[in-house]
Amino acid sequence: MIMANNLLRQFELYSSEYEEKAIAVLRSGWYVLGKEVENFEHEWAEYIGTKYAVGLASGLDALWISFRLLDIKAGDEVIVCSNAYIACVMGITINGATPVFVEPDEYDNIDADKIEAAITEKTKAILAVHLYGQACDMTKLMDIAKRHNLRVVEDCAQSHGNKWQGQVVGSFGDIGCFSFYPTKGCGAFGDAGCITTNSEELAKKFKVFRNYGSEKHYHNMVVGTNSRLDELQAGLLRVKLKHLPEFNAERCRLANKYLAEIKNPHVQLPKVRPGADSTWHQFVIHTDKRDELQDYLKSQGIGTLIHYPIPPHLSEAYQYLGKKRGDYPIAEKYADEVLSLPMYNGMTEEEQHTVIEAINKFEG
Template identity: 60%
Template sequence: MMKIPFNTLDRQFFMYQDEYEKKALDILRSGWYILGPEVEKFEKEFANYIGTKYSLGIDNGLNALVLAFRALGIKKGDEVLVQGNTFIASVMGITMNGGTPIFIEPDKFDNINVNLIEEKITKKTKAICVVHLYGQTSNMDKIMELSKKYNLYIIEDCAQSHGSMFNNKMSGSFGDIACFSFYPGKNLGCFGDGGAVTTNNKELYLKMKMLRNYGSSKKYYNDEVGYNSRLDELQAGLLRVKLSHIKELTEEREKIASNYLTKIKNSKIVLPQLRKGATSVWHLFVIKTDQRNELQKYLEKNGIDTVIHYPIPPHLSKAYEYLGYKSGDFPITEKYAETVLSLPIYNGMTEDEQNHVINIINKY
């Protein structure tokens, strides 16, 4: 029986093996491993790719969020609007700074429902955290309008959307700050943990630059109590190699997604939808079905690995019990948690593997 993993990272490594290995050896032999030329070059190249003035390498996606909210001055008593069906890190960035997350239901594209934002804005609202979930850019026109109208900060969580666009503008270039994760499974993933922030605001850039390095702008002179949140040279160098191939890697994922969208035909399954004006980089291919657990077992029996993104929404997690939410408070978010299922999609996925997934699902 054909075995299809949910994801496999070695295939895209082998595509560019010589480049990765040469880069790693060059860095190892250079004797410079923290905040050196590779990080600087990556930051310039990544800012250029996203279309912002500044980019800053961070040690992981969660800390990118923590630093972003800290730099914006989010503190106890401040409210931040965020979609309910996100990965919990989006919420942790808020609460680790003392802020209160105010959850908004998602729309049919799995992103924040912009029509529900305005009614949740209060005097305490300081920011909107926009998550471009599963790889598709949110409705940024409407969000930027609200930001202007109510004078709110916009933080983009681009952990899953490297290279996606809305009206031909790159996700990560709209808000005050955007946060990226380079966890190995991401579209632009490194070989360990890594992350970045992007911004057009020099003041915020310098503030985060100081915060990521023990609150220090000058060695051993500490202006604030900061973090040790630096992207290292090795990861930055390997990310530079991958960034140079991101176009073809993204196109390959688009091709796989298009194959799924065209050929999966089963009335029990709802396929992902694309918003007008938005693109997706298909970090995940997420279907919905009322028979999720049965379908998952059936696929497993047929050699196909799947994952649920995400089975427990943040408002019902043990970590956020103290917020006092209960089951039924966000019915759409909770319905998604009970019905979503992510199918295998990865660089290097063969046509035979894709067709196996399609045929098995169509037979369900």
């Protein structure tokens, strides 16, 4: 069986380094908010190209805390792409704000040319989701935000190290949000996340808010939360980060092989936006025979995933928004036709050849 994602392979590539770091952290006797977290924050900020990074417990925490600290609240609107993962929308609505959906473009990310039409007097921010490892058009997006005095939050959960016009995503907006869930490019071995920012004031606020609103033990400045990146995950992420450029390069090689060798009239291959590169968090094809192709590949021992089968506006969780099928036809169409092919570090040439050959033989 060829899995859609095989996390064990990446671990096995550098298992001795991970194990050595884990033992060192366990033997240190310090497990929360210590030197590993502090060092990782410095190293991640340097990698992204921002002045600050603050470790958190998850990517969702990074999102909702970001909007909380930007004072986005009930009555405010935040623009977000209509095909985003539902966690992106939750980051907005947890704070009582209203998501305003904008349709995606041919690169599976928010269509920057449609953002301005969605802006109202209630709009306070834009959430730029760099989906599948593909960068949004941050030049247009930041220009719109500047002209309308809007805050910008980047969701970089699936884009660890990819660039727009040579600049790493997560360094454009007020705040960059990262998930280090194990499947991500720089994945932890459990839940973990962080934010990046060039604002010293925001970085300080995050450090206070993540720790029960306390800067000094038992002196609580605000009503915060418990969202701390732990020492063990931070240490393991430091090992991963050393190898992230190599991991990204490998995924690019895999993607290029798919792009060059998959030839089936039923399959539309992904496009990379001019001016961007991709870290290929997912290799997402579009096909009007999605369910048939997925079943066929399963019968050939090949696993695939769907990212994502239900657009947020049609989910049960967001029925209260009053949206209906047909309101965002592009996102709905994508939800019916996207399919993520096997893509993981350590994938063998034989495994990829098997996937390509099977797809090319599919007749629908």
